[in-house]
Structures are given as structure tokens and as C-alpha cells.
Amino acid sequence: MxxxxxxxxxxxxxxTEKREVELTIRDLTPGQHxxxxxxxxxxxxxxxxxxxxxxVLWIRFALGFLHPKPWAIKITEELGEYQP
Amino acid sequence: MAFKDNRDFIEGLSKTGDVVSIKQEIDWNLEMGxxxxxxxxxxxxxxFFEKVKGYPDGFRIFGAPLATERRLAVSMGLSPxxxxxxxxxxxxxxxxxxxxxxxxxxxxxxxxENVLMGDxxxxxxxxxxxxxxxxxxxxxxxxxxxxxxxxxSDWVNWGMYRLMVYNRRILASxxxxxxxxxxxxxKYENQKKPMPVAIAIxxxxxxxxxxxxxxxxxxxxxxxxxxxxxEPVELVxxxxxxxxxxxxxxxxxxxxxxxxxxxAEGPFGEYTGYRSNPRERQIAYRINAITYxxxxxxxxSCMGMPVDDSAIVVGLTTQVAIKxxxxxxGVPVTDVYVPPExxxxxxxxxxxxxxxxxxxVIANAIFSTSRATFKLIIVDADxxxxxxxxxxxxxxxxxxxxxxxxxxxxxxxxxxxxxLSSEEKKWRKGASVAFDCTWPFExxxxxxxxxxxxxxxxxxxxxxxxxxxxWANYGFRR
Numbered sequence: 100m101x102x103x104x105x106x107x108x109x110x111x112x113x114x115t116e117k118r119e120v121e122l123t124i125r126d127l128t129p130g131q132h133x134x135x136x137x138x139x140x141x142x143x144x145x146x147x148x149x150x151x152x153x154x155v156l157w158i159r160f161a162l163g164f165l166h167p168k169p170w171a172i173k174i175t176e177e178l179g180e181y182q183p
Numbered sequence: 184m185a186f187k188d189n190r191d192f193i194e195g196l197s198k199t200g201d202v203v204s205i206k207q208e209i210d211w212n213l214e215m216g217x218x219x220x221x222x223x224x225x226x227x228x229x230x231f232f233e234k235v236k237g238y239p240d241g242f243r244i245f246g247a248p249l250a251t252e253r254r255l256a257v258s259m260g261l262s263p264x265x266x267x268x269x270x271x272x273x274x275x276x277x278x279x280x281x282x283x284x285x286x287x288x289x290x291x292x293x294x295x296e297n298v299l300m301g302d303x304x305x306x307x308x309x310x311x312x313x314x315x316x317x318x319x320x321x322x323x324x325x326x327x328x329x330x331x332x333x334x335x336s337d338w339v340n341w342g343m344y345r346l347m348v349y350n351r352r353i354l355a356s357x358x359x360x361x362x363x364x365x366x367x368x369x370k371y372e373n374q375k376k377p378m379p380v381a382i383a384i385x386x387x388x389x390x391x392x393x394x395x396x397x398x399x400x401x402x403x404x405x406x407x408x409x410x411x412x413x414e415p416v417e418l419v420x421x422x423x424x425x426x427x428x429x430x431x432x433x434x435x436x437x438x439x440x441x442x443x444x445x446x447a448e449g450p451f452g453e454y455t456g457y458r459s460n461p462r463e464r465q466i467a468y469r470i471n472a473i474t475y476x477x478x479x480x481x482x483x484s485c486m487g488m489p490v491d492d493s494a495i496v497v498g499l500t501t502q503v504a505i506k507x508x509x510x511x512x513g514v515p516v517t518d519v520y521v522p523p524e525x526x527x528x529x530x531x532x533x534x535x536x537x538x539x540x541x542x543x544v545i546a547n548a549i550f551s552t553s554r555a556t557f558k559l560i561i562v563d564a565d566x567x568x569x570x571x572x573x574x575x576x577x578x579x580x581x582x583x584x585x586x587x588x589x590x591x592x593x594x595x596x597x598x599x600x601x602x603l604s605s606e607e608k609k610w611r612k613g614a615s616v617a618f619d620c621t622w623p624f625e626x627x628x629x630x631x632x633x634x635x636x637x638x639x640x641x642x643x644x645x646x647x648x649x650x651x652x653x654w655a656n657y658g659f660r661r
Contacts, residue, residue, distance in 0.1 A: 125320070130237065135307065
């Protein structure tokens with residue numbers, strides 16, 4: 100079962116594919132801790148099928164608008180609570 | 184007698200029909216926000232959610248505590264059924280805030296019934312709502328108070344700055360440069376000292392009202408709340424710092440400012456009726472202790488298209504503050520109204536001009552001190568500022584399209600102002616416009632000022648009296 104996360108960007112081109120990037124994500128797992136934020140290193144792909152073992156990453160723009168097509172995310176390292 | 188806490192206030196509202204207790208399970212994730220929003224837009228009773236999905240029985244949420252003039256009246260111990268409710272509330276408010284009553288410190292308090300320290304802290308233990316779809320997080324602070332102490336003086340500030348749950352221990356918040364919080368925070372940062380903070384959620388209705396107002400630098404909202412309640416607010420010391428918090432609040436969060444960095448916050452649907460400022464890195468607090476009452480009642484405001492709690496409270500306090508400000512400057516002001524439907528962006532001033540360009544003097548006085556009032560309508564004293572039909576008529580008929588409009592594009596502003604461009608928001612650059620709907624002072628009253636034609640003004644007293652006495656006899660029903 101894939102987990103789901105989301106992240107906020109100003110524009111889609113802020114996201115880089117197929118190499119490690121650092122970003123703040125929100126955990127969308129249902130339950131009391133839904134929407135908790137973490138700062139992680141991860142590999143992203145704009146297609147869920149092209150990132151083996153990847154989870155779902157929803158994209159929201161800066162004012163909260165949801166991009167209709169989800170990306171994929173594979174978290175490689177937990178970097179702490181927040182972006183330094 | 185003032186309400187000592189929200190539990191008493193909810194009881195009071197139930198007697199006047201101004202609260203609805205919802206016993207069926209409601210989801211904190213958007214469903215609750217949608218209910219409060221719809222209640223606001225229909226000017227309905229306050230929703231009191233008694234069962235929240237995924238949370239223990241007893242963890243409740245009180246929505247939109249002061250989002251109608253009726254509830255504000257009840258919170259002040261006034262009748263909500265008065266025919267001149269707005270005027271009555273304003274007069275009573277002006278009378279009470281002239282008095283001086285100090286809060287008292289107590290040693291035992293209901294807010295200490297449960298105490299969690301350090302690693303026991305988990306901000307998700309409370310059902311913080313996801314208020315609107317697309318918000319940047321769950322907001323634990325939408326109707327609350329952030330308590331900080333000035334460095335180098337005894338001044339303690341209560342303010343209402345939105346609080347997003349970032350993770351189990353951290354709350355992110357906005358802190359505009361014109362706020363008292365910003366002024367206090369800057370002192371701690373300059374001296375590289377940790378800034379303690381306390382957050383009270385679910386204090387008595389008038390204390391929360393006080394936190395939503397902006398008094399002058401150095402003025403205590405705790406004193407102000409005591410005066411408005413006509414009884415001292417009871418305060419108790421925090422567990423981990425020396426700050427004093429309302430003893431009857433439902434939840435107290437104790438912590439300190441996260442230094443040296445900022446944290447992603449927002450976006451959030453705001454009192455302006457829009458979600459207009461983007462997700463940005465903002466200040467944050469690390470919470471080190473939580474104390475709370477048994478069966479705690481979280482408070483929640485669902486901001487958006489007015490009218491909501493902020494519009495009611497800020498409208499009232501702004502109009503009284505502007506009236507007193509103008510009076511201190513010798514302006515012959517008769518009344519001021521900030522219609523809650525305008526999110527406090529529009530101010531209507533009634534005046535008896537006694538010199539030329541009175542409207543310009545009023546515009547200078549207001550725009551030079553405000554960062555959140557952008558539009559001003561000035562009307563003669565014979566226009567009732569509380570009657571928007573009369574104001575609209577004056578705007579349409581008395582304001583000269585060229586001479587009557589004064590525009591400035593060099594005002595200060597806030598990042599939440601919807602009509603500003605991204606660049607203007609970034610630099611907090613604002614603009615203002617004043618509509619002068621008064622007759623020019625130099626016009627002759629006998630030969631130039633148009634005569635208003637209404638029933639009250641266009642007929643002799645004996646004719647009016649006769650018409651009124653015979654009204655039903657003519658066949659009219661109302």
C-alpha cells in the first residue's frame with residue numbers, strides 16, 4: 100500500500116526529477132497525525148509508474164491549489180523537523 | 184456578571200438560542216470547517232461540536248464564538264434582542280473601557296487539571312481542524328491568544344496570530360512587521376535571548392475578544408478585558424515560565440520562539456474572504472508543556488467571506504478607536520461604523536463639518552495610522568452611518584466623481600490584502616481612497632446645498648403627524 104504525501108511549490112518547474120532533492124512534505128496518512136510535516140531528502144518523478152517503490156506525492160501550489168496529477172516520491176533520508 | 188469561561192458562555196447562548204449543540208460525530212478534516220462557514224454565512228447560531236471523529240469523548244470544539252452581533256451582546260451581558268443592537272453594543276463598550284480594573288493572580292486554576300511536559304507533548308492530541316480545503320495545515324489557533332512579555336518592561340501582550348500545527352511539538356505562525364508581537368520578538372532576537380510564549384485556547388469570551396483587538400504599545404489586554412468584563416480576569420502562572428495565563432482557559436500551550444530559522448506556514452483562508460498570501464517561511468514556537476481542563480473545549484473561527492468573529496470584534500474596536508482618535512484631533516465626528524461585511528477595510532465616518540476640507544483631515548488622520556483600512560466614506564451627520572442604504576445614497580449622490588475622491592498610492596499595508604500585487608504584498612505597499620460625501624462647507628445653506636426630500640424632512644410636523652395617525656385608516660398594514 101503506497102503512502103501519500105503532499106508538498107507546496109510556487110511552480111512545477113521548482114521540482115527536479117530523478118536526483119535527490121530536499122523538501123518539506125506533509126504526511127497524508129489518515130488518523131490523528133494527518134498533515135504532520137517533515138523535512139526529507141527524496142527522489143521525485145512526475146509519474147507514479149516510473150519510480151519503483153515510490154509513494155504518492157500530491158503537489159499544491161503556493162495558494163493551496165491542488166495539481167490534478169500526482170507525482171511519485173521515494174524518501175531516502177529524514178533530515179530533521181524542518182528546513183534549516 | 185461576566186462569564187468566567189466558555190462553558191458558562193455556551194450555557195448563556197443556549198438560553199438565547201444562539202448556540203446549536205451538535206451531538207453526531209463530525210470530522211475535523213473539512214466537515215467542521217464547512218459547518219462553521221455555512222453557519223457564518225447564514226448568520227446562524229454558533230455550532231458546538233460534542234463528538235469529533237477520531238478523538239476521545241469529551242474533546243469538543245466551539246465554533247464561531249463571537250461571529251454575530253447577538254453573540255457579542257450576550258458575551259457582554261446585554262440583551263441580543265435590542266432594536267438598536269449595534270448602537271447599544273458600541274455605547275456600552277465605550278462606557279466600560281473607560282474604567283480601570285486590574286486582573287488578579289490565583290494559585291489554583293481549572294486549566295491545570297491535566298499537565299503534560301516535554302516529550303509527552305503532542306499537539307495532535309487536540310482535534311485541530313483542517314479549516315478550508317487547500318490550507319497549509321491544521322490550525323490549532325484561530326480564536327485564541329498568544330501571550331508574550333516585553334523585554335525590559337512589565338508590558339504583557341495578548342495577541343491573536345494564527346497558529347498552524349507543523350508537527351507534534353511545533354506551531355508555525357505569521358508575525359506581521361506592524362504587530363506588537365513583532366516589536367517584542369525583535370528585542371529578544373537583538374539580545375539573542377530565548378523568547379518565552381504561552382498560548383491560551385478557549386479563554387472566556389471577553390478575554391479572547393481582547394486578544395483580537397490592537398491596543399497601543401504598552402497597554403495591557405488583560406486590563407482591557409477586565410474593564411470590558413467589569414470584573415477582574417483571573418490569571419495563573421505557567422508551569423515552565425513566568426507568564427500569566429487566563430486561569431479558566433481550556434488549553435494552555437507553553438513554549439518558546441524557535442530561533443535562527445523560519446518554518447513553512449500557510450496558506451490559510453483569511454478574514455478578508457480570500458486565501459491571498461502564499462505559503463511562506465514564518466516564525467514558529469516549540470511547545471514544551473501543555474496544561475488543559477478535563478474534557479477540553481477547543482475554540483475555532485472559520486474565517487472567509489465576512490461576517491466572522493474577526494469582522495465583528497475588529498469592526499467594533501476599530502470604529503471606536505477611530506472615533507476617539509478623531510475626537511482627540513478636534514474633528515467634529517458624530518459616529519463611525521466599520522461594516523463587518525467589509526472585513527474592516529471600509530470605514531464610514533459621520534461628521535458635522537465646521538471648516539473646509541474636513542474630509543481630507545479625516546482621511547489624513549485615519550490613513551496615517553492604519554495599515555488595514557483602505558477605503559473611507561465620509562458623510563454628513565444627517566446620514567446614519569449604521570444604515571448602509573443611507574450611506575450608499577450619499578455616495579451615489581453627494582460624492583463628486585473628481586473633487587470628491589482622494590487617492591493615495593503610498594500607504595503601508597499587510598501581506599493579507601487581496602487587491603495588492605505579489606510585489607506590493609512582499610513590500611507591504613498599500614493604497615487608499617477616500618470618498619467625500621459631505622456638501623462643500625463653503626456652499627450656501629440657503630441657496631446651494633440641495634434639500635433632501637424624505638418623509639421626515641420635506642413636510643411640516645402637523646402634516647406628518649396627521650399622516651402617521653391615519654396610516655392604518657388609509658388601508659396600509661405596516
